[in-house]
Amino acid sequence: MSEITEKKKVLSCIQPSGMLTLGNYLGALKNWVNMQEEFDCTFAVADLHAITVRQEPAKLRSQIYSTYAIMLALGLDPEKSTLFIQSQVPEHTALSWLLSCNTQFGEMSRMTQFKDKSAKHADNVNVGLFSYPVLMAADILLYKPDFVPVGADQKQHLEIARDIAERFNRIYGDVFTIPEAYIPKTGARVMSLQDPEKKMSKSDENANAWVAILDDKDTIIRKFKRAVTDSDNRIIVSEDKKGVSNLITIYSAVTGKTSSEIEKEFEGKGYGDFKLAVGEAVADELAPIKANYERFISDKAELERLFKEGAQSAERVARKTYFKAMKKVGFVL
Ligand code: ATP
Ligand code: LTN
Numbered sequence: 550m551s552e553i554t555e556k557k558k559v560l561s562c563i564q565p566s567g568m569l570t571l572g573n574y575l576g577a578l579k580n581w582v583n584m585q586e587e588f589d590c591t592f593a594v595a596d597l598h599a600i601t602v603r604q605e606p607a608k609l610r611s612q613i614y615s616t617y618a619i620m621l622a623l624g625l626d627p628e629k630s631t632l633f634i635q636s637q638v639p640e641h642t643a644l645s646w647l648l649s650c651n652t653q654f655g656e657m658s659r660m661t662q663f664k665d666k667s668a669k670h671a672d673n674v675n676v677g678l679f680s681y682p683v684l685m686a687a688d689i690l691l692y693k694p695d696f697v698p699v700g701a702d703q704k705q706h707l708e709i710a711r712d713i714a715e716r717f718n719r720i721y722g723d724v725f726t727i728p729e730a731y732i733p734k735t736g737a738r739v740m741s742l743q744d745p746e747k748k749m750s751k752s753d754e755n756a757n758a759w760v761a762i763l764d765d766k767d768t769i770i771r772k773f774k775r776a777v778t779d780s781d782n783r784i785i786v787s788e789d790k791k792g793v794s795n796l797i798t799i800y801s802a803v804t805g806k807t808s809s810e811i812e813k814e815f816e817g818k819g820y821g822d823f824k825l826a827v828g829e830a831v832a833d834e835l836a837p838i839k840a841n842y843e844r845f846i847s848d849k850a851e852l853e854r855l856f857k858e859g860a861q862s863a864e865r866v867a868r869k870t871y872f873k874a875m876k877k878v879g880f881v882l
Contacts, residue, residue: 558694559697559731560592561697562594562598562688563578563592563593563595565599566604567612571762572738572748575733575739576701576702577700578623579802580731581623591863592620593632597636598684601681613634617852617855618845619762623841631863633862633863634860640867647717648690648717649683652709659705685706689707691866695726696731698732699731701738702738702748715727724873735801741758742757742772742773742795743755743775743777757772764835770832773825774824774825779793784811785812796823
């Protein structure tokens with residue numbers, strides 16, 4: 550007798566807040582593609598999250614399209630996974646209100662990303678920036694995922710989502726699945742190429758600090774050649790060699806080689822050779838994505854067709870969870 554086992558569910562989102570980086574790719578997106586076959590996956594462009602910092606409307610619009618096109622270019626397949634744009638499924642904001650009223654001010658105040666971003670955008674410390682993890686919890690809980698693939702910086706937000714879900718279930722009865730973060734072993738925290746104490750971020754003003762998924766080969770190699778290292782010229786992982794360690798992590802995440810294999814491979818060689826090898830490996834990995842991207846972004850009508858379909862199927866799932874939560878809280882449907 551054949552046994553039908555249901556696939557476990559996966560959900561994740563990415564903000565369309567600029568050029569996606571190698572950090573986004575190694576920390577999150579690469580895993581999304583790897584998970585697509587084994588799991589029932591839902592992935593979204595988290596455009597509502599992007600306006601927690603000021604965005605120029607025309608630029609935001611074009612970045613929403615390009616982020617969706619990158620998801621397709623990576624190999625995410627709308628026939629296998631649900632791919633949609635967050636703002637097109639209104640249950641996200643609706644559920645986020647129910648969750649907000651069950652989240653404490655004190656627990657939100659501990660979020661380190663809020664502290665960092667409010668320091669960086671001191672002229673616009675808006676309420677959305679503060680309550681953003683509640684919207685993120687809604688994004689997740691609507692789809693009842695078992696796993697949420699994210700980079701290490703999102704761990705704290707995932708924990709809050711779990712806390713919110715557990716509390717809601719305890720007060721009102723079972724509605725939400727408690728999700729687990731799925732953080733990669735290598736590449737969970739890719740650091741800036743210019744300041745290896747900081748995470749690689751697309752909002753870094755210094756363009757040499759980050760590699761964009763859509764950078765061309767020459768640009769990628771140039772950025773790696775300029776990567777900040779140190780003066781001791783040994784290619785080893787070490788706490789006091791953050792720049793070199795970061796390059797080893799990147800090379801390892803892209804090639805699948807372990808750190809000790811990499812240390813052996815480059816024993817006796819200099820930083821010049823090593824940086825070139827890392828740059829080339831990264832450029833080779835990203836080249837097909839860039840080529841696919843050009844194809845997807847040039848057909849707007851097809852992109853629109855795909856994301857509308859994606860939103861419809863996402864909403865079918867989201868609506869059920871949302872109505873159930875509303876009912877439990879005591880609303881009349
Ligand atoms: P910003 O850097 O502008 O603050 P972000 O890149 O952190 O934004 P998102 O685009 O929403 O924000 O991130 C999408 C995913 O990429 C998340 O899962 C996040 O954890 C991951 N990610 C982002 N930066 C890195 C990094 N440097 N290393 C590993 N993973 C990362
Ligand atoms: N907060 C995340 C992006 C994000 C997300 C989500 C990730 C929004 N909603 C739901 C996983 C699940 C970020 O800033 N990187």
